[in-house]
Amino acid sequence: RAGHAVPTTYRVRTASGGTHLYFTTPDGVQLPNTAGTVAESVDTRAAGGYVVAAGSIVPAGRYEALNAAVAAPLPGWLLGILRPAPARLAGPLRLPAVDGSRAAVAALEAECARVAAAPEGLRNTTLNRSAFKVGRFVAWGDLPRHVAEEAFQAAGEAAGLTAAECRTTIRSALDSSLRTVRPREAA
Structure with missing residues (x-):
């Protein structure tokens, strides 16, 4: 595999x-x-x-x-x-340039900050939950999927997760969110 x-x-x-x-x-x-x-x-x-x-x-x-x-x-x-990712560096998280609605961008930035600050033992779970939450904006067309993936990848690695673990978790969370999202009017 x-x-x-x-x-x-x-x-x-x-x-x-x-x-x-x-x-x-x-x-x-x-x-x-x-x-x-x-x-x-x-x-x-x-x-x-x-x-x-x-x-x-x-x-x-x-x-x-x-x-x-x-x-x-x-x-x-x-x-x-x-091998675990190297210890995170002190300093602000730098997200890639983000295109999308203001609400989508604000949600993405808030959730990425939550992931980057997650304590050891909760990092992967936090990444999964945060990517799932933002997935609705991807489903609604307010945020390109690759933008969400890049931003969460940066936040997850900043939190100390491996690149491979981030990719797997982000893909799974976004896929799940896209399958289960409610229409914008019902949310």
């Missing part, structure tokens, strides 16, 4: 038929848990996360080792995707 060959490493089949791949990280590297950052439906567990071990039995079935390989070192391409 991420466009790379699957490395030979320790693997476990989950009770639901999925697969866990195990890797070791370089010394001194602490990675976050992710959902959809590597590719759609691909989650990672690292610092503070956990997985069910091979041999465990849950109501859905058994977790079983698929090979005897040891955990391989995390590939560099995957480390690059998973």
Whole structure:
């Protein structure tokens, strides 16, 4: 799903038929848990996360080792995707030039400021909610989608999210908003 060959490493089949791949990280590297950052439906567990071990039995079935390989070192391409964004720089958030109605621009600026100021642990959720809220202006034709995407990308990265995590969250939130938006007259 991420466009790379699957490395030979320790693997476990989950009770639901999925697969866990195990890797070791370089010394001194602490990675976050992710959902959809590597590719759609691909989650990672690292610092503070956990997985069910091979041999465990849950109501859905058994977790079983698929090979005897040891955990391989995390590939560099995957480390690059998973490594947290550098600490955010102090200073004002600079959004791209925005075209759209005054209400749409004001909403976009307010929600991007909310994302950029989100505390650790709430950054992705805040990005999702804020992009969803602004999605109605995209649906109504008041704001071009690419403008909203660029602005939220900048705000998410300023908050410390990875570029890939921002893209995935923004796309999902805007798509969801466009599917469920009420007509302007009913909003």
